[in-house]
Amino acid sequence: KPHQFWETQPMPNINELESLKPGPIQEGILADVRKDPFNLISKFEWCNVDLRNEEQAQQVYTLLKENYVEDDDNMFRFDYSIDFLRWALLPPGQHPDWIVGVKVNQKLVGFITGIPVTLHIENQQTKVKMTEINFLCVHKKIRANRLAPVLIKEITRRVHIKNMWQAVYTAGIVVPTPISQTRYYHRSLNAKKLIEVGFSSLSARQTIARQQKLYKLPEEPKTQGLRAMKKKDVAQVTKLLNEYLKQFKLYFKYTEDEVKHWFLPRKDVISTYVVEKEQGVVTDFLSFYNLPSQVIKNPKHTHLRAAYSYYNVATQTPIVQLMYDALILAKNEGYDVFNALDIMENEKFLKELMFCPGDGQLNYYLYNWKLESNMLKPEEIGIVLV
Numbered sequence: 001k002p003h004q005f006w007e008t009q010p011m012p013n014i015n016e017l018e019s020l021k022p023g024p025i026q027e028g029i030l031a032d033v034r035k036d037p038f039n040l041i042s043k044f045e046w047c048n049v050d051l052r053n054e055e056q057a058q059q060v061y062t063l064l065k066e067n068y069v070e071d072d073d074n075m076f077r078f079d080y081s082i083d084f085l086r087w088a089l090l091p092p093g094q095h096p097d098w099i100v101g102v103k104v105n106q107k108l109v110g111f112i113t114g115i116p117v118t119l120h121i122e123n124q125q126t127k128v129k130m131t132e133i134n135f136l137c138v139h140k141k142i143r144a145n146r147l148a149p150v151l152i153k154e155i156t157r158r159v160h161i162k163n164m165w166q167a168v169y170t171a172g173i174v175v176p177t178p179i180s181q182t183r184y185y186h187r188s189l190n191a192k193k194l195i196e197v198g199f200s201s202l203s204a205r206q207t208i209a210r211q212q213k214l215y216k217l218p219e220e221p222k223t224q225g226l227r228a229m230k231k232k233d234v235a236q237v238t239k240l241l242n243e244y245l246k247q248f249k250l251y252f253k254y255t256e257d258e259v260k261h262w263f264l265p266r267k268d269v270i271s272t273y274v275v276e277k278e279q280g281v282v283t284d285f286l287s288f289y290n291l292p293s294q295v296i297k298n299p300k301h302t303h304l305r306a307a308y309s310y311y312n313v314a315t316q317t318p319i320v321q322l323m324y325d326a327l328i329l330a331k332n333e334g335y336d337v338f339n340a341l342d343i344m345e346n347e348k349f350l351k352e353l354m355f356c357p358g359d360g361q362l363n364y365y366l367y368n369w370k371l372e373s374n375m376l377k378p379e380e381i382g383i384v385l386v
């Protein structure tokens, strides 16, 4: 039964790739939007999760920690922290009814989220207010109930009610119909730990000592004037970022408020460093976010500390040097591995900085929108989802 749910959704299917004209696939009619939530099987009930409430945030944290995405070999599971979830899900303009939970006897068993974004698609003219969907999760014990399609339909309804008709999201799996298939890469920072947790393996001729030597990094960054981002940098970072992103076929436009939210450093959540060479002029910045993974079964380690490349803008500093400094900074912050996708300009540094390809891919999706070009190359993608 191939994709009995996704075939009912406004996504281009293979034989429409030529006939559909670019833009919305289905016109949204506000009057037709259901005013009441979708029906749930008995005992299940909807709730809006308030992440500012410690108890409700703890429930989300535990549901994800125990039931969210695992790697292909089921050795690791993402372990998003509460501070991270508040960063990711409470940006400016956030809608409380887009943090959607399903409870059984007051216990959270299902979750899906949306945040408002303005996505620029394929050229300057088209910018679309839509939702960025994330954190779709159903408790392992109730996976056979077809709850995921209901969660998707319910958040779609809550987006439609606000007269928005598109969405952007990523997934490791392939369902109808990816707009881009990106690959992820890893750069070892703590070779010994990566081998101990089974993230990396040694071939016959390799030893731990040899690996540690190979991936060794200097103590301090190279770029003169590199420092942690501060509030006073927001205006310049906003200009640099918005200008830089215009080269891509998919990108968000950021207000200064949004830059404050997404880039000002937050301990164990987001790290942003700017390059200020001459007095007061910011010419580049780098950023990475903190997403640890629980090591599912390991005698020695419970967690893998992973930094994920976020947005990096190099206008004066060579991108390879800027990212080499990112590796050094991440290592000094205690990370075991630095991850990046092959999107934006990342191909320019992945090989030179000794990133290794991961064993999977991350697919980008646009809901209810036909692109001019059927698929985008990873380097045409200018958006990073957490």
Ligand SMILES: COc1cccc(CC(=N)NC(=O)c2cccnc2OC2CCNCC2)c1
Pocket (backbone or CB within 6 Å): 069, 070, 071, 072, 076, 077, 078, 170, 172, 184, 185, 291, 293, 304, 308, 339, 340, 341, 360, 362, 385, 386
């Ligand atoms: C190492 O621990 C893992 C725990 C769970 C899954 C994976 C593999 C994986 N699926 N990785 C990614 O999706 C990935 C790899 C590199 C950069 N960003 C990524 O995903 C981000 C963006 C999408 N939402 C999850 C985090 C690894």
